[in-house]
Amino acid sequence: xxRDPARLAAVPAIVARDAAQIAARTVFPAEPAMRADRxxxxxxxxxxxxxxxxxxxxxxxFSLLHGWFxxxxxxxxxxxxxxxxxxxxxxxxxxxVQRAREMGDWECSVQEPDxxxxxxxxxxxxxxxxxxxxxxxxxGWVDLEEAGHSGYDEAAARAGRFLTDExxxxxxxxxxxxxxGLAHTYDSRVAWAMLRWARRSGDESxxxxxxxxxxxxxxxxxxxxxxxxxxxxxxxxxxxxAIAYTLRGLLESHAIVSEERWLEAVVRTSEVLIRKLEVxxxxxxxxxxxxxxxxxxxxxxxxxxxxxxxxxLYQVTGDARWLNAGLKAVEQGAARQETGPWxxxxxxxxxxxxVWGRYAPLQYPNWATKFMADSLMLHDDCLxxxxx
Amino acid sequence: MKAMxxxxxxxxxxxxxxxxxxxxxxxxxxxxxVLYSRSSLADQARAGLQExxxxxxxxxxxxxxxxxxxxxVAPGSAALAAAENAAQSLAGWAGEHGLAVHRYDxxxxxxxxxxxxxxAPDLLLLTGSDIAPASLLSIPRVATINAHYGLLPRYRGxxxxxxxxxxxxxxxxxxxxxxxxxxxxxxxxxEEIPCEPGATLESLRKLHxxxxxxxxxxxxxxxxxxxxxxxxxxxxxxxxYYRMHRxxxxxxxxxxxxxx
Numbered sequence: 001x002x003r004d005p006a007r008l009a010a011v012p013a014i015v016a017r018d019a020a021q022i023a024a025r026t027v028f029p030a031e032p033a034m035r036a037d038r039x040x041x042x043x044x045x046x047x048x049x050x051x052x053x054x055x056x057x058x059x060x061x062f063s064l065l066h067g068w069f070x071x072x073x074x075x076x077x078x079x080x081x082x083x084x085x086x087x088x089x090x091x092x093x094x095x096x097v098q099r100a101r102e103m104g105d106w107e108c109s110v111q112e113p114d115x116x117x118x119x120x121x122x123x124x125x126x127x128x129x130x131x132x133x134x135x136x137x138x139x140g141w142v143d144l145e146e147a148g149h150s151g152y153d154e155a156a157a158r159a160g161r162f163l164t165d166e167x168x169x170x171x172x173x174x175x176x177x178x179x180x181g182l183a184h185t186y187d188s189r190v191a192w193a194m195l196r197w198a199r200r201s202g203d204e205s206x207x208x209x210x211x212x213x214x215x216x217x218x219x220x221x222x223x224x225x226x227x228x229x230x231x232x233x234x235x236x237x238x239x240x241x242a243i244a245y246t247l248r249g250l251l252e253s254h255a256i257v258s259e260e261r262w263l264e265a266v267v268r269t270s271e272v273l274i275r276k277l278e279v280x281x282x283x284x285x286x287x288x289x290x291x292x293x294x295x296x297x298x299x300x301x302x303x304x305x306x307x308x309x310x311x312x313l314y315q316v317t318g319d320a321r322w323l324n325a326g327l328k329a330v331e332q333g334a335a336r337q338e339t340g341p342w343x344x345x346x347x348x349x350x351x352x353x354x355v356w357g358r359y360a361p362l363q364y365p366n367w368a369t370k371f372m373a374d375s376l377m378l379h380d381d382c383l384x385x386x387x388x
Numbered sequence: 389m390k391a392m393x394x395x396x397x398x399x400x401x402x403x404x405x406x407x408x409x410x411x412x413x414x415x416x417x418x419x420x421x422v423l424y425s426r427s428s429l430a431d432q433a434r435a436g437l438q439e440x441x442x443x444x445x446x447x448x449x450x451x452x453x454x455x456x457x458x459x460x461v462a463p464g465s466a467a468l469a470a471a472e473n474a475a476q477s478l479a480g481w482a483g484e485h486g487l488a489v490h491r492y493d494x495x496x497x498x499x500x501x502x503x504x505x506x507x508a509p510d511l512l513l514l515t516g517s518d519i520a521p522a523s524l525l526s527i528p529r530v531a532t533i534n535a536h537y538g539l540l541p542r543y544r545g546x547x548x549x550x551x552x553x554x555x556x557x558x559x560x561x562x563x564x565x566x567x568x569x570x571x572x573x574x575x576x577x578x579e580e581i582p583c584e585p586g587a588t589l590e591s592l593r594k595l596h597x598x599x600x601x602x603x604x605x606x607x608x609x610x611x612x613x614x615x616x617x618x619x620x621x622x623x624x625x626x627x628x629y630y631r632m633h634r635x636x637x638x639x640x641x642x643x644x645x646x647x648x
Contacts, residue, residue: 278546278630319627320554320636327633383635 004067010342011064011362018354038334039380041347042373043086043096046079048343049366050099057106060121061365062344064355070121073110074130075367076103077117077137082370084147085377097149104144107137108155115162119179131166131173134159135190142196153201160197163190164209171209171216185217185230186242188249195256207257214253217246218265225269226289237286237294239359240302243269247309255316263316270310274325277306282332285352285359297357300349301368304333308375311382323382330375337372338364389612390419392509392528394495394517395478396426403478405597406515410482412605418612421488421507422478425495425518478515496521511611513604514566522568530611532566535600537593539578540564541625544571547632549581549592553640554632559583559592561599563607565618570628574618576607585647589640 035041049059049068057071058079080103087096112118116129117137138159141152166174172183191210198207220228230238230246247266254262272291277283283306285299307329314322336353338345348369351360360368391413395406410420479489488507492500495518504512504527512532514520525532538548539560549559560580565573581595610616632640 274630275628320551321627321629324630324633324636327635386636386639 006342007064007067007344010340010345013340014064014338014345014355018356022354034331034334035337035339038337039086039373039376041337041339042369042376043083043347045345045347045364045369046082046366046373047096047099049079050103055099055102057103057110057122058366061351061360061363061368062348063364064362067344070123071106072121072366073107073117074133074136075365075370077107077133077140079366079370080104080107080140081143082373084143086373088147089377097147100144100147101149104140104149104152107140108152111137111155111158115158115160116177117159129162129177130179131163131177131190132179132184132187134163135187135193138163138190138193138197142193142200145200156197157201157203160194160201160203160206163194164203164206167209167212169212171212171214180233182231182234183216183229184232184242185220185227186245186249188214188217188247188253189245190249191217192249192252192256195253199256210253211257211259214250214259214262217250218261221265221268222289224289224291225272226287226291227269237288239286240273240283240299240306241285241359242302243273243287244302244305244309248305248312251309251312251316255312266309266313270313270322270325273306274310274321277325277329277332282353283329285357295358297359298333298353299351299357299359300333300336300353301351301359301365301371303329304349304368304372304375307331307333308371308378311375311378314382315378315385320386323386326375326382327379330372330379334372334376389417389511389530390421390507390509391511391513391608392421392423392504392507393478393513393515394423394425394520394524395515396424396518403481405601406478407481408601409513409515409604410478410487412601413608414485416605416609418608420482421490421509422482423495423500423504423512424479424489424491425500426493494518495524500524501527511608512566513608515600515604519570520566525566525568533563533576533604533607533611534566534571534573535604536562536564536571537596537600538562538571539580540571540575541621542627543629544626545629547637548629549589549596550632550637550640551629553583553644554636559596561596561603563600563603564621572621572623574620576610576616576618577603579603583644583647587644587647589637589644 052059052068053071057073058076060069060072062068080100083096083100087093110118112127112129114129117133118124118127119130119133138156141156144152166177175181191213194206194210198210227238227246230242232242247269250262251266282298283303284293284295285297285302286294288294307326310322310326310329314320314326333349336349338348340346345364348364349372351363351365351368352358355362393406393410413420482489490503494500501523504524510529512528514532514534520532538552540562543552552559558580560578562575563577564575567573579599581592581599583592607616
């Protein structure tokens with residue numbers, strides 16, 4: 001950091017700003033500042049994560065202490081989908097489509113012999129395939145194929161086979177291919193990818209496996225909407241990031257196969273969380289099993305993701321309460337977007353608010369800005385629909 | 389019978405309709421007291437800012453007569469009398485009429501609960517109060533009632549006038565028994581509010597206040613006389629709504645403006 005004067009100046013300023021905002025919000029409520037170019041800034045920053053690796057995948061993110069991280073296969077898989085979606089809204093911007101294709105090709109080049117995608121960032125050893133990461137890259141390959149870019153079906157088929165073969169009869173995966181060796185409810189996002197692939201490929205065994213996983217996820221939900229096993233590691237409380245992953249996987253899977261109980265599970269948890277959004281100054285990062293706040297910081301990734309879940313819930317159900325909550329959550333998270341001149345962070349959101357919070361401290365993960373961009377696009381779509 | 393009006397924010401209150409409730413209850417021979425929560429100015433400012441944003445200052449200035457935008461009125465005119473009447477807080481009015489006024493930071497504070505128990509009201513009437521804790525609801529002999537600015541059971545929670553209009557439903561007022569849920573207690577009285585061409589959210593708010601005052605008094609008298617009709621609510625008959633996002637509120641205001 002000492003060798004980088006720009007970072008030397010920016011880091012104290014960012015930390016001081018967040019400290020001042022934390023202090024000010026004890027008296028003044030936040031009025032989310034939504035810039036007209038917020039989405040463009042986010043996409044520009046995602047492109048910089050690609051440039052930071054020499055266009056070999058998307059960097060895991062930027063650290064205020066260490067600079068750019070290496071490429072991250074898991075999240076590159078879904079960053080490319082964001083670029084494709086944004087490009088489609090900007091007249092098919094060819095430079096972004098090209099980046100998405102490069103990311104998809106790079107994912108093919110790092111796919112493991114068993115069809116899975118490795119844990120961690122590039123350079124992690126020993127390499128081993130992980131269910132969640134495989135599912136997220138499967139999303140990216142399906143995104144590319146659905147957008148008319150061929151050449152990814154074979155890799156997708158191998159990933160789909162890996163995910164199906166490694167699953168047990170109870171709908172969970174072999175511990176050897178799970179992050180932390182645990183079953184996770186947020187693997188509903190993997191099941192969602194499998195359903196997408198099953199519908200594209202016609203492979204019913206993949207769909208059957210996805211359904212088993214989603215039913216297992218529902219079995220982990222308590223009557224109060226809380227999910228057991230909604231954590232990355234044992235001994236922690238669920239983060240809004242993991243909860244949002246879980247809900248989005250269930251919701252999108254419902255949207256594909258119309259399984260009402262998956263939708264009901266999303267609504268049950270969301271009813272609790274939209275109340276949290278309303279009665280507290282901001283969504284905090286973690287909640288205990290009685291839904292009491294278990295952190296003082298916010299996980300900005302989780303906040304914008306939950307906003308996206310509720311906006312999709314509005315699109316699926318037509319219930320304007322979800323629109324209301326989704327708009328607010330997205331704006332709450334997006335209000336923390338960096339808009340200063342420093343290119344390393346301009347357009348990104350940090351892992352946490354304040355920036356030193358426990359979730360990705362002093363870092364700008366690529367997935368945080370990816371989900372913000374996704375949710376901002378939904379924000380605009382839903383507002384436009386509500387105007388009609 | 390003794391009734392206690394429960395309210396908040398004495399300095400930024402909209403007191404006219406509350407005074408009407410108190411006055412009509414007194415005229416009907418009911419003993420009236422007043423309970424205020426968050427009586428310190430700093431607490432009110434913080435809570436008001438969190439709930440209403442900077443607009444709370446404008447309302448404060450208008451109510452205190454200090455707003456440069458406040459209309460000027462001729463000395464001795466009926467308009468001046470009305471303005472002075474509107475600016476007088478419920479607490480001020482109650483003090484002038486010799487009614488007991490209890491002020492506490494929060495309704496659930498031990499000293500507040502002790503004061504209410506000592507007063508032993510038969511009926512609590514929530515007139516723009518904070519959420520009443522279960523420990524308070526259990527004190528009155530007969531019931532606690534509230535005037536909700538929406539038609540229950542469908543529209544529970546906040547900004548339900550706006551939410552009703554958003555969905556194309558009539559706005560209205562419901563007086564209901566208060567239980568520990570949010571607007572889930574037995575319904576006593578309901579009344580739709582006419583939404584005429586030219587109506588605004590502000591004009592509808594005044595109509596709601598007038599209806600709320602009338603229905604609260606009617607319900608209180610029915611409860612005193614044992615003639616009330618209680619209609620239980622089912623949880624699945626409605627939704628809880630929250631503060632409406634400004635973009636959706638703008639749509640409601642636009643739709644209102646386009647009514648002919």
